[in-house]
Amino acid sequence: MTNIVNEVLTANSAYAEGFDKADLPMPPGRHFAILTCMDARLDPAKYAGLSEGDAHVIRNAGGRASDDAIRSLVISYKLLGTREWFVIHHSDCGMETFTDDIMRDLLASSLKAASIDADGWHDCGQGPGSTEGSYIEWLTIKDQAQSVLEDVRRIKAHPLVPADIPVYGYIYDVKSGRLMEVPEATAAGK
């Protein structure tokens, strides 16, 4: 067992010792969902004031409105009754630090290296594996306000999203802990 596994299980035991949430129902009690970034500095329960049972939280690299995020939001609405959604990106996001081309080059060179010096990557050699990164849209971000706006628009335009659900656009500032509205996104999300 690694140190990390040990630490996680020790922390979990402490949480379970004082656990008093056994009777929470499956549907979110406050009927809303948040789509936000996986970034380690973000704790949506803390920054948005959530207790266990309150709201769905969907997270991926960038907090982007990927097909998978939309799958989750549609389930959240249709089966579990959320009626308002937040899209929350953040300042100093890793997704601003690279482009699809940079990521593809980085992965291609790592994979080529793997066939030579076995640095831990799958040994995909010079074949299809070395260009696997080209088949993934990495959903990088140039401008946070713009990406929030685009994601709110994409969600609202999806044929499985109910027309009247409000979608709010925000940026979380990692320096202050504050949520800052992107007014044009919230307007587009009406």
Next chain:
Amino acid sequence: MTNIVNEVLTANSAYAEGFDKADLPMPPGRHFAILTCMDARLDPAKYAGLSEGDAHVIRNAGGRASDDAIRSLVISYKLLGTREWFVIHHSDCGMETFTDDIMRDLLASSLKAASIDADGWHDCGQGPGSTEGSYIEWLTIKDQAQSVLEDVRRIKAHPLVPADIPVYGYIYDVKSGRLMEVPEATAAGK
């Protein structure tokens, strides 16, 4: 402004007032990532003992190893240095309560209704919109231990995932707050 927006912003102001995390670096300090479900009853920071800055948290409906989750994990490893991953599904998951066919029927009937009584859905009529749900793989779950195993296997088999990264499989019990290992998943994740 709705009550929910007001409550979220009020909670956020209180969080920001006492904010002392301005200097956290972008890469996760504890070098690991968790993939888990969006379920409102789960608070990964609490159940795994995370502080802001510690670990990436990726969440979707079911905590499934979707293409988008793998996109996020590859970025987490390659650009931001995580070196261990957890896949954590949970008991009493909404994804066990339906099948692709049920979801598709539900969406198709809602969309048809929308063209008649304008119940808030996009007015897609009987056309392409009414079968839009058929184009989405909903990633439902029949058995949690099996879904954890399948997801760990899918992650390990992905050509962009480094061969030597350990992936651990767990189920979170919503009745007790406890993480329970799925040993065959963790074994497959070695």
